[in-house]
Amino acid sequence: MTDHSEPTAAAAEPTGRIVLLTTSHRVAPGVLSWPAWQTLHAADRVLCADPGHPQLPYLREAGVEVAFESPDAQALVEACAGGRTVVVLPGGEGDQRLTDGLARLAGSGRVAMPDLELLPGSYDLPGARLLDLVQVMDRVRRECPWTSRQTHRGLAKYAIEEAYELVEAIEDGDREELREELGDVLLQVVFHARIAEEAGGDGEDGEDAGEAFSIDDVAGALVAKLIHRHPHVFGDAEAETPEDVSAHWQRTKAVEKRRESVTDGIPVGQPGLALAAKLAGRARAGGVAVELPRGEGVGYELLELAARAEAAGIDPETALRAAARAYRDAIRAAEGVRPPDTL
Numbered sequence: 423m424t425d426h427s428e429p430t431a432a433a434a435e436p437t438g439r440i441v442l443l444t445t446s447h448r449v450a451p452g453v454l455s456w457p458a459w460q461t462l463h464a465a466d467r468v469l470c471a472d473p474g475h476p477q478l479p480y481l482r483e484a485g486v487e488v489a490f491e492s493p494d495a496q497a498l499v500e501a502c503a504g505g506r507t508v509v510v511l512p513g514g515e516g517d518q519r520l521t522d523g524l525a526r527l528a529g530s531g532r533v534a535m536p537d538l539e540l541l542p543g544s545y546d547l548p549g550a551r552l553l554d555l556v557q558v559m560d561r562v563r564r565e566c567p568w569t570s571r572q573t574h575r576g577l578a579k580y581a582i583e584e585a586y587e588l589v590e591a592i593e594d595g596d597r598e599e600l601r602e603e604l605g606d607v608l609l610q611v612v613f614h615a616r617i618a619e620e621a622g623g624d625g626e627d628g629e630d631a632g633e634a635f636s637i638d639d640v641a642g643a644l645v646a647k648l649i650h651r652h653p654h655v656f657g658d659a660e661a662e663t664p665e666d667v668s669a670h671w672q673r674t675k676a677v678e679k680r681r682e683s684v685t686d687g688i689p690v691g692q693p694g695l696a697l698a699a700k701l702a703g704r705a706r707a708g709g710v711a712v713e714l715p716r717g718e719g720v721g722y723e724l725l726e727l728a729a730r731a732e733a734a735g736i737d738p739e740t741a742l743r744a745a746a747r748a749y750r751d752a753i754r755a756a757e758g759v760r761p762p763d764t765l
Contacts, residue, residue, distance in 0.1 A: 438503060442521070
């Protein structure tokens with residue numbers, strides 16, 4: 423009896439898998455995720471166009487064989503025929519030519535495409551972009567005619583300006599502006615730390631002379647300070663209220679600084695209201711019973727107002743600035759000019 427049934431179609435050939443393995447240059451070479459190592463060891467082929475790729479020594483040490491090839495999209499698809507897995511290690515800037523080619527093939531509908539997978543082999547940790555900032559600052563310091571000549575004293579005014587601009591962004595409630603101004607303040611820190619790496623300094627009058635230190639020394643000292651001043655977080659001390667935390671902080675600072683007076687360490691160059699409030703706060707916190715000096719003139723009146731505000735938990739500088747901004751808006755309204763935040 424003749425079988426007139428339709429012939430069974432042959433099973434479609436497996437199309438395989440393409441894995442683009444990305445790594446972060448901010449993470450030490452050789453530090454890869456477990457899925458990345460599993461994929462590398464199980465792959466039929468591992469390809470890399472850059473013989474100087476920083477991961478290669480560690481892959482060789484782990485027994486992963488790497489072929490130095492730079493196939494186009496069509497060749498890579500063909501290499502996966504039969505269900506093979508091919509891992510590609512792009513360079514630091516990626517491989518736009520290859521990814522664009524794969525996208526065109528996939529969009530054409532004429533090619534049976536392998537599975538495409540983007541596998542992060544390492545991830546940036548929080549704060550990783552700060553490493554980029556340090557590297558960029560180093561290069562700018564070496565190669566920029568203006569930046570290379572700056573000194574600590576020459577930059578001091580910019581630190582003050584940026585701090586005020588940051589305060590203004592906070593008071594305006596502008597999140598985008600806040601982010602930018604935080605960056606400008608951070609630049610001042612990194613800039614000064616980079617200058618400080620140069621023992622002896624570059625100032626013609628020797629103003630920056632002294633022992634060199636780096637941004638790592640700055641960060642390391644800050645980390646140590648934060649841990650030491652937060653025994654309720656990193657130690658056995660207890661603090662249930664903000665007042666308890668403040669007491670820990672003040673006691674620790676007193677031991678660290680070994681100050682003779684509660685006024686030691688208060689910068690007298692700060693704005694007058696802020697200075698008056700700081701002095702009043704230090705005296706109150708230190709238990710120093712002293713009457714406010716009396717005298718003629720608005721200065722003594724402002725001193726009394728600042729001390730009263732501080733005792734009430736009000737920052738007089740912030741309060742006056744808020745009132746001044748309202749006054750500014752009233753002046754503009756009287757002139758028929760729109761407020762600045764509506765321009």
